[in-house]
Amino acid sequence: MARPNDEVQALLQEYADLVAITGGDAFKARAYEKAARAIGGYPADIATLDAAGLREIPNVGRSIADKVTEYLRTGKMTVVEERRAKIPAGVRELIAIPGLGPKKALRLYEDLRIASVSQLAAAIEADALADLKGFGEKTQENIRHGIELLRRAGGRVPLSVALDTAEEIVAELSRVTGCRRCAYAGSLRRMRETVGDLDVLVAAQRSDAFMAALSELPATAEVIARGTKKTSVRTAKGLQVDLRVVPPQSWGAAMQYFTGAKAHNIRTRTIAVHQGLKLSEYGLFDTESGRSLASRTEEEVYARLGLPWIAPTLREDRGEIEAALHGELPEVVTDKDIRGDLHTHTDLTDGLAPLEEMVEAAAQRGYRYYAVTDHAPGLSMQRMTDEKILAQRERLRELDGTRRRMRLLHGTELNIGPDGEVDWPAEFLAGFDLCVASLHSHFDLGRAAMTRRLVRACENPYVSILGHPTTRLIGRRQGVDADWDAVFAACARTGTALEVNAQPDRLDLGDEDILRAREHGVRFAVNTDAHAVPHLAYLRYGVGIAQRGWLTPDDVINTWPLTRLRRFLRKGR
Template sequence: MARLNDEVGALLREYADLILLSGGNAFRARSYEKAARSVGGYPGDLAHLDEAGLRAIPGVGDSTAEKISEYLASGRMEALESLRAKIPPGVREVTQIPGVGPKTAVLLYRKLGIKSVDELRKAADAGKLKGLPGLGEKTVENIRHGIEQLSQASGRTLLSIALDLAEDLVAELGAVPGCKKCDYAGSLRRMRETVGDIDILATAKDSAPLMAALLARPEVADVIGSGTTKTSIRTDKGLQVDLRVVQPAEWGAALVYFTGSRAHNIKLRGRAVKEGLKLSEYGLFDVESGKKLASRTEKEVYAALGLPWIPPTLREDRGEIEAAADGALPDLVQLKDLRGDLHTHTDLTDGLAPLEVMLQTAADLGYAYYAVTDHAPNLAMQRMTDDKMLAQRARARDLDREYSGMRVLHGTELNIDAAGDVDWPADFLAGFDLCVASIHSSFGLDRAAQTKRLIRACENPHVNIIGHPTTRLLDRRPPIDADLDAVFAAAAHTGTALELNASPQRLDLTDDQAMAAQRHGVKFAINSDAHSTPALSNRRFGIATAQRAWLTKDDVINTWSLTRLRAFLRKPAVRGGGG
């Protein structure tokens, strides 16, 4: 079930969108967007706050606090419902297409009466978008591509959202009397960036109490089917959950069967067949005698096939079975290996918490070092100045002396402009402990231009990490078009790390891209890009991406000692590099 904070944040975000769609004040809409981020990132429970407590949340003013209080008391937000009545639901749906904002959605509605994604698709196919103000040939092509992306993502859920629900279900079902073991399986256990449904596996001699517990969950909107071995429901958010109950002795075989991708499982079964065996969710059997050889644990099943246990994040048939057979599986990087976070924000720019609070949360995570990297001035909306950044640096140096077990690094997130240049001259950049450089604008440049700007940023001797390299936002913005192989080669040559951005809305680079970059010799930084204290925990998603990319500790710079990290950050100048 979604956190109340996330639920209210989503409503405030919808309200901001509807303000823009109805022609309202853009500044007012932005204030509600900021409030939505603040509420979603607030670590406490909104249900325990009165209006004064709500107003204490950064970005939540009197009007917003009143709306939240109204919703907490009645389950309704009158102002939101009033705006909903003015805008056809499908018009906001159109804004979910990557690259289509409220202004374009309103234009399409007013000029062509388009109030759904399907209507927009038909209009584009019929050539009706040509000639509309601001919609050139390139924009129309981007809209087509965005519709295709949205269609591909339809019915899939972000990893973080699915994981929250799955962990809640596993905790509750695992506590049902008679349940011996309970865990999630499927693509969620493989930690794919989005999932189509949630597979829950449990063991019990009597499945009835478990099935009843699932059906009693408050988010159940529809019962697809229910029996003694499997129950399927659909939640009020449209996500399907399948609960399978097996006998305790079948746990290992079932977990293998329901975790691996289809291709992984086919290859495992093929390996079994060659040995005169049969593998199913019930166990591994000798075909001739029918004797069960293994089923109780995953390690037992893999061992009976002549293989070591294969981590779930690798079970995609990308060579993991062959590597296992050869004793060549990588020693994957683990969450416990992370010694620090090298990309975070505070309320000096668009973060929600002050530096002191972010640092204390990081220290509580056991980090050995932590970098604050607030936005640089070319991201104009953040209003950064030299004086503000220098004052923060002085404060960071003071705080560094207060933490005996954690070193405080002062950095910044620079903006890579269309030419590949970044904020501030070289002498100012030299004062930072590290610099992350990211693209925040000019997403529509052509392939050559995007490639050139990224390579130029890598060649800058003051740029240590390229942040969220492809700029994608899952379900909202497509990646830029760049020759990533050329970028990877440049990053490896210049000693520039590439980020595995752990924000579940980004997960950028992807696992496939990270695998390709690693082959070039690139090093990586697994960063939370946290704008609030809860978001520091996003690191688990970055670790998942790294594992799916077969990365080890040696590949990830923020698993290294501070001494080794500092040596890497002393990046040599590259002939011809940018300033």
């Protein structure tokens, strides 16, 4: 169900990892990593390109284009399969552990014959790595945390993967004759950052055709159970899909029943019981007479319980029932409220598309304003210079207002150093419309030092937004350790917005941190951190997480008119 671009990206990234594991040329591994990113971020479907078209993608040369062509033609890439055969599958699994790179994975296998995550966990507990060079106490502790992260993720998949799969299934089932309604529910509809399984609902009079259609989808690898009311399958990527077919008149009740978290549903069923009612996936019924009182829409089910409709992203039993009863339920921010993106990149640094393409893509999304924030010199690998950024500013000013009257903001993503310092002196920073400041290194500072570092960055009068604040990578890297309440208080005091980074592997801040920060009176910016044109569509994930954090449009600075936004970005200067 993934785009060919995504499939090839994963394959090339795996090849880069395999090259590194087997002691291959580091430059070759890096070349394949770059090609993987470029293909993953390429806006067109690579299946429509010939070899010459593939070579027009940045970082894709003749050799890599030939391998991609082979995969598109045969479904396999010979060099990858040859590399896979050189090492046990368990060793390849080891590099999925956050904090354990290819070289260490190979050393574990060669020296201790460790070829699985469970063997590595046991070896650490038995102190069997103590004499192995490069595996000191700190490294072992990091690996232990990495294993915990991996196990915690379990069979869960990222929000973006689950959403792509669900939308494909919904589209297929919606075409089946007799389908009145079809939608996904469950934790995906609540926009959880990871999803364990998919709940898909169909409203129809008969179920047979839908159960058969799901079982026969190309992505279905295994039929777990098939019945008249429910069928469960597992996709080729290991994601379980549960399909339920309900009568059309029960649609609203079913969506309410299968969307909320368990705790939320217990609360709504308890409210029903206290009113002499019974709530199920088929409707809200009078207990004594059995008469249906509400079922067709979620709104009428909630209304009959004495509640307003509650947005799916809030249905976690985190106070939404009480807020609804007291008329204090927030009108959460939506995609339509977002007027512009305030954190994006171009190929001037590590982005994949030129400035003009990113600007045009943003204009097509209907934005009122759009910021370009390429990396500053603190990340030396990006080779940024004063001359380059000033030339970009001049070109941006030329483009300003030419794309559907969308206004362009020139910004930069600054690197927060170990002591909280940022790139460029104050007089140079004064020339930018906005500055995003982010952590990109030194993630292991102690709690007190990390807190001071972040607070000092917020206190910089030119830092408007704290980018991907915790630096977490979901399932791969824990966020940095800091006194977050102190950081949130500093953001509120200095007028620094906290970013809700919409990159699917970040979603940073997460919803629980948003809820805490909101109590401090912090403002937020929902940004994509786009490094390619397709990444601009990641906004939906950031908005979903913002909703889970109860954010309203007034909480989010990039829903504001440009005049109000500019005042905020100046931080009172």
